[in-house]
Amino acid sequence: MHNKTVAELSKGLAAGEFSSVELTQHFLTRIAEQDTKINSFITVCEDDALTEAKAADEKISAGNATPWTGVPFAHKDIFCTQGVKTSCGSKMLDNFIPPYDATVTSNFKQQGAVCLGKTNMDEFAMGSSNESSYYGRVTNPWGENLVPGGSSGGSAAAVAARLTPAATATDTGGSIRQPSSLCGVTGLKPTYGRVSRYGMIAFASSLDQGGPIARTAEDAAMMLNVMASYDKRDSTCIEREVPDYTATLNKSIEGLNIGLPKEFFSDQLDAKMQQQVQNAINELEKLGANIKEISLPHTELSVPAYYIIAPAECSANLSRFDGVRYGHRCDNPKDLEDLYMRSRTEGFGEEVKRRIMVGAYALSAGFYDAYYRKAQQVRRLIKNDFTNAFENVDLIVGPTTPSPAFGFNSKGDDPTAMYLEDIFTISTNLAGLPGMSIPGGMVDGLPVGLQLIGNYFDEARLLNVSHQFQQATDWHNKAPKNCL
Amino acid sequence: MQWETVIGLEIHAQLTTQSKIFSGSSTTFGAEPNTQASAVDLAMPGTLPVPNEEAFRKAIMFGLAIDADINKRSVFDRKNYFYPDLPKGYQTTQLDHPIVGAGHVEIQLKDGSKKSIRIHHAHLEEDAGKSLHEDFHGMSGIDLNRAGTPLIEIVTEPDMNTAEEAVAFAKKLHGLVSSIGICDGEMSQGSLRFDVNISIRPVGEEKLGTRTETKNLNSFRFMEKAIAHEVERQIELIEDGGEVKQETRLYDGEKDISRSMRSKEEANDYRYFPCPDLLPVVFDDDYIEAIRKTLPELPDVRQARFIEQLGLSEYDAGILSAENTMAIFFEATAKTCNDAKLAANWIMGELSARLNSEDKSISGIELKAEQLGTLISRIKDGTVSSSGAKKVFDALWSGEDNNVDKIIDAKGLKQVSDTGALEAIVDEVLAGMTDQIEQYKAADDKKRKKLMGGFMGPLMKASKGQGNPKLFNQILAKKLNN
Numbered sequence: 001m002h003n004k005t006v007a008e009l010s011k012g013l014a015a016g017e018f019s020s021v022e023l024t025q026h027f028l029t030r031i032a033e034q035d036t037k038i039n040s041f042i043t044v045c046e047d048d049a050l051t052e053a054k055a056a057d058e059k060i061s062a063g064n065a066t067p068w069t070g071v072p073f074a075h076k077d078i079f080c081t082q083g084v085k086t087s088c089g090s091k092m093l094d095n096f097i098p099p100y101d102a103t104v105t106s107n108f109k110q111q112g113a114v115c116l117g118k119t120n121m122d123e124f125a126m127g128s129s130n131e132s133s134y135y136g137r138v139t140n141p142w143g144e145n146l147v148p149g150g151s152s153g154g155s156a157a158a159v160a161a162r163l164t165p166a167a168t169a170t171d172t173g174g175s176i177r178q179p180s181s182l183c184g185v186t187g188l189k190p191t192y193g194r195v196s197r198y199g200m201i202a203f204a205s206s207l208d209q210g211g212p213i214a215r216t217a218e219d220a221a222m223m224l225n226v227m228a229s230y231d232k233r234d235s236t237c238i239e240r241e242v243p244d245y246t247a248t249l250n251k252s253i254e255g256l257n258i259g260l261p262k263e264f265f266s267d268q269l270d271a272k273m274q275q276q277v278q279n280a281i282n283e284l285e286k287l288g289a290n291i292k293e294i295s296l297p298h299t300e301l302s303v304p305a306y307y308i309i310a311p312a313e314c315s316a317n318l319s320r321f322d323g324v325r326y327g328h329r330c331d332n333p334k335d336l337e338d339l340y341m342r343s344r345t346e347g348f349g350e351e352v353k354r355r356i357m358v359g360a361y362a363l364s365a366g367f368y369d370a371y372y373r374k375a376q377q378v379r380r381l382i383k384n385d386f387t388n389a390f391e392n393v394d395l396i397v398g399p400t401t402p403s404p405a406f407g408f409n410s411k412g413d414d415p416t417a418m419y420l421e422d423i424f425t426i427s428t429n430l431a432g433l434p435g436m437s438i439p440g441g442m443v444d445g446l447p448v449g450l451q452l453i454g455n456y457f458d459e460a461r462l463l464n465v466s467h468q469f470q471q472a473t474d475w476h477n478k479a480p481k482n483c484l
Numbered sequence: 485m486q487w488e489t490v491i492g493l494e495i496h497a498q499l500t501t502q503s504k505i506f507s508g509s510s511t512t513f514g515a516e517p518n519t520q521a522s523a524v525d526l527a528m529p530g531t532l533p534v535p536n537e538e539a540f541r542k543a544i545m546f547g548l549a550i551d552a553d554i555n556k557r558s559v560f561d562r563k564n565y566f567y568p569d570l571p572k573g574y575q576t577t578q579l580d581h582p583i584v585g586a587g588h589v590e591i592q593l594k595d596g597s598k599k600s601i602r603i604h605h606a607h608l609e610e611d612a613g614k615s616l617h618e619d620f621h622g623m624s625g626i627d628l629n630r631a632g633t634p635l636i637e638i639v640t641e642p643d644m645n646t647a648e649e650a651v652a653f654a655k656k657l658h659g660l661v662s663s664i665g666i667c668d669g670e671m672s673q674g675s676l677r678f679d680v681n682i683s684i685r686p687v688g689e690e691k692l693g694t695r696t697e698t699k700n701l702n703s704f705r706f707m708e709k710a711i712a713h714e715v716e717r718q719i720e721l722i723e724d725g726g727e728v729k730q731e732t733r734l735y736d737g738e739k740d741i742s743r744s745m746r747s748k749e750e751a752n753d754y755r756y757f758p759c760p761d762l763l764p765v766v767f768d769d770d771y772i773e774a775i776r777k778t779l780p781e782l783p784d785v786r787q788a789r790f791i792e793q794l795g796l797s798e799y800d801a802g803i804l805s806a807e808n809t810m811a812i813f814f815e816a817t818a819k820t821c822n823d824a825k826l827a828a829n830w831i832m833g834e835l836s837a838r839l840n841s842e843d844k845s846i847s848g849i850e851l852k853a854e855q856l857g858t859l860i861s862r863i864k865d866g867t868v869s870s871s872g873a874k875k876v877f878d879a880l881w882s883g884e885d886n887n888v889d890k891i892i893d894a895k896g897l898k899q900v901s902d903t904g905a906l907e908a909i910v911d912e913v914l915a916g917m918t919d920q921i922e923q924y925k926a927a928d929d930k931k932r933k934k935l936m937g938g939f940m941g942p943l944m945k946a947s948k949g950q951g952n953p954k955l956f957n958q959i960l961a962k963k964l965n966n
Contacts, residue, residue, distance in 0.1 A: 093529065100523055100531075139726035181854070198532050202530065218535055233532060234532050235532065235535065236760075236763060316573065316574050318572050319566065319574055320529070321570075324626070326528065326529075358565075363564070363756075365753045365755075368756075368757070389751070474639065
C-alpha cells in the first residue's frame with residue numbers, strides 16, 4: 001500500500017479496496033519500524049490519526065468523501081496543529097501546543113485527510129541539511145551517512161522512505177526543492193501569496209511559502225489543491241481563484257518555450273550533475289518543447305542578498321520567543337534581562353543565533369543602507385531578470401542543487417559553504433516565483449533534481465510539464481533500498 | 485541673559501475603533517486583564533496581522549481636519565525592542581511613509597492673538613500592553629488588553645514658545661480629535677497622551693538648543709507645570725555653567741519633580757525596517773474624498789458660526805466651540821432659552837467654575853443643557869432672580885431634582901411680580917421709614933441713587949426675598965419721586 005501514490009490511494013479508498021483505518025495503521029506501523037533509523041518524524045499522531053481515519057471511513061461509506069478523505073499525509077512541524085505539539089525543530093518550542101490550526105492545517109482537516117504526524121526539520125527552517133534540528137538529524141533514505149537536505153528534510157525523507165504518501169513543507173530559500181532533489185521526490189514551492197502563511201511559523205516573512213512534497217507531480221497537484229486558498233488572516237495572501245491543478249496535467253507541452261539560464265550551468269555545477277540535467281532537458285525536447293539559452297545576470301548576487309534579507313526578517317520574527325508567554329523559559333530568572341538572555345540562549349541553537357545576530361547587525365543604525373537597503377535593491381534586479389526572461393520563455397529549467405546528497409558534517413565549520421547549497425533555488429524566493437524540483441536522473445546511485453521555475457501563478461504549468469516528464473521517465477519511481 | 489523656550493509636542497491619540505489595529509479583539513477600556521487579547525495580540529507563533537480599515541479612515545479624517553497632505557501610499561515598519569508588554573518584540577509603526585503628511589493647527593491665546601502650529605506628520609501605530617508592578621509579590625504582571633489598540637502619533641514642529649501656547653495647542657488638538665470622533669479624549673484613561681520636547685536658546689539665537697523629552701503627560705495642568713519645571717531646570721543648568729543632555733525625562737506632577745529616564749546613549753537602536761507581513765497601503769483620491777464628506781463640522785468652522793450667527797465674541801466662541809460636548813451643550817442651552825449670550829455667560833461663568841473646581845467634564849455631570857436653558861428663561865421672564873437662580877443651579881448640579889420649576893417652587897424662589905401686591909409691601913415698608921424718606925427727598929440726584937439702596941433691603945426682607953427687585957425699584961422710584 002505504501003508504494004501507491006495519493007491518487008491511487010484516493011481511488012482505492014473510494015472503491016473500498018481498503019479502509020482508511022487499514023491504510024493509516026499500515027503507515028503508522030511503517031513509521032514505528034523504520035523511522036528509528038531515519039528520524040523523519042518529531043511527533044507521530046497515532047491516536048488522532050486513527051480517530052481521523054475512522055471518521056473518514058464513515059464519510060466514505062456515507063458518500064461524503066472528497067479526494068483526500070481518509071488519505072494519510074504528514075505536516076512539517078512548522079504548521080500549527082491545534083492540540084498537537086508544534087516545535088519548529090527547536091528546543092524553544094518543545095513545550096508549545098498551539099490552541100489553533102494553521103490555515104493549511106484546517107484546509108486538510110476540512111478535506112478529511114488523516115495527519116500521521118509532524119515531520120522533522122532544521123530549527124526554525126534554517127538550514128540545508130537538517131542537521132540543526134533540536135530533535136536530531138534526519139538520515140537520507142538513500143544513504144545512512146547522507147543528509148536529506150533541508151530545511152524540510154523530514155518531509156522529503158519520509159516521502160522518499162514511503163513512510164507517508166505526501167507531506168507539507170515550506171520553502172524560504174530552497175527548503176522544499178533542495179531536500180526534494182536530494183531525496184528523489186517531487187516538491188513545489190508556489191508563488192509567494194498562493195498558500196496562506198497563517199499559523200506557519202515565520203522564518204523570513206517575505207520569502208516563506210508553504211508547498212507540497214510528494215512522489216509525483218499528480219500528487220503534488222492534489223496537495224496544492226488543498227493547500228492553496230485565499231486567506232483574509234494573511235495580508236500577503238493574494239485573492240485569486242485556485243484552479244484545479246489536476247485538470248491540466250495531461251495537456252501536451254508541444255511548442256512550450258523553455259529557457260536554460262547559462263548562469264545555472266556554471267562551474268558551480270558538478271559535471272555529472274550537468275550531464276543528468278542535460279539528459280532531462282533532452283527528454284523535454286522530445287516531448288515537443290523548444291529549448292533556448294537565456295541569462296539571469298544577477299544570479300550570483302542572490303545568495304549574499306538572501307543572507308541579508310532572510311536573517312534581517314528572522315531577527316525580528318524570532319523576538320517573540322522571549323520566555324514570557326510560551327515556549328522555553330530559563331529556570332529562576334533573577335531579573336528581566338536574565339530571563340531574556342538565558343531563555344533565548346538556551347532555547348535557540350547555533351545556526352538560529354547566528355542568523356539573528358547577522359540580521360540584527362544588518363539592520364542596525366549606520367549599516368542599514370549598506371546591507372538591508374542594498375540587498376533589497378539587488379532583490380529588485382533579480383526580479384527584473386526573471387521578468388525579462390519570461391518575456392521570451394514560458395518556463396525556466398535547470399538543476400535544483402549543485403550536487404547530489406552530501407555527507408553529514410561535510411560542510412565543516414564554514415556556514416557559507418552550506419549557504420551555497422541554495423545557489424540555484426534562492427533567486428525564485430527573492431522574486432516570489434513558483435519553483436519545482438522533480439527527480440531528473442541519478443548520479444553515483446543518488447537522485448538529482450531537475451528544477452522548473454514558472455512565471456507568477458503558473459503552478460498549473462509547472463505541474464503539467466512535470467507530469468508529462470514523469471509520464472515519459474521513471475526517475476520518480478526509483479526508491480531507496482529497503483523502502484519498497 | 486534672556487532665554488527663549490522652544491517646544492514641540494508628540495501626541496499619542498487612541499483611535500475609537502471597535503477592534504484593534506491588526507486583530508479582531510475589542511478595544512473597550514477597563515475589561516479584566518487579558519480578556520481582550522487574541523492569539524494575534526499575544527504574538528503566538530505563526531499568527532499574522534490584518535490591518536483594520538477603520539483605523540486608516542480615522543487617521544485620514546485627522547489629516548483632512550488639519551489640512552494635511554494624505555500620503556496615498558503608506559508603509560508599516562517594525563520598531564524592534566524587547567519589553568514584556570510588547571509581545572512581538574517589535575512595535576508595528578510607520579517611519580518613512582506615514583499616512584498623514586505636513587499640516588497645521590491654529591491656536592488662539594488669551595490675549596486674542598493667533599498662531600499657526602505646523603504638524604510635521606502623523607502616523608499610525610499599535611499601542612503596547614501594560615506592565616503591572618504591584619500586587620505580584622516582587623514579580624510583574626502583564627495585561628495585553630491594550631496591546632494592538634490603534635494609535636495615531638502626531639508630531640508637531642517646534643513652533644511653540646511658552647507653556648501657554650503648548651497647552652492651548654494641546655487643548656485645541658483635544659477638541660479637534662474628539663470633535664471629529666476619532667478619539668474619545670479621555671486623558672485619565674490614557675486615550676490622549678502628550679510627550680513634550682523642550683529646549684532653550686538665547687533670544688536671537690537661530691540654532692536650537694539640546695532638547696529633552698518629557699513623556700506621558702496626561703493632563704493639561706501637569707503639562708503646564710512640567711514645562712515650567714523643565715524650562716527652569718534647563719536655565720539653571722546652563723547659567724550654572726552646565727549643559728543640557730539629550731534625554732528622556734519623567735515628570736511627577738504631584739511632587740513637581742522630574743528625573744532622567746534614559747539618556748541618548750542608552751536609547752535603543754530600534755533597527756527599523758519595513759514590516760514584511762503587511763503590504764504598503766494605497767489609497768486613491770475617491771477614497772479620500774469620500775472620507776472628507778463624512779467629516780463633521782470642525783471647531784474652527786463652528787467658532788465662525790457662533791460669531792456670525794449667534795453674535796458671540798471671538799474669545800467666547802473659541803472656548804464654546806472647541807469641544808464637541810461643550811459645543812453641543814451650549815447650543816442646546818441657547819436653543820432652549822433662545823438667548824445665546826446669556827447661555828454663553830452662564831456656561832463660561834457659573835458652569836465652568838463649577839467644572840474646574842470639581843475637576844469634571846461636561847459629559848460627567850448631572851446637569852442637562854435643557855435644564856440650564858429653562859433656568860435662564862426663568863431669569864429672563866422674571867420668575868426667579870439671579871441670586872435665586874444660583875440656588876436652583878446648585879440643586880440641578882447636585883442632582884437633587886431635575887425640574888427647574890419644581891425647584892423654584894419648593895425652595896420658594898419664585899419672585900412676586902404682581903405689582904399690586906408689591907405696591908402694598910412698598911407702602912407698608914415706607915410707612916415705617918419716614919426719616920429715610922425725608923433724607924432722600926432732601927438729597928441731590930447722585931446721593932439719591934445711593935439712598936435708594938437703603939430701601940431695598942427692608943423691601944426684600946418684607947417680601948421674604950421673593951419680591952421682584954426690578955419691579956420694587958420701579959414702584960419705589962415712582963413713590964419717592966412723587
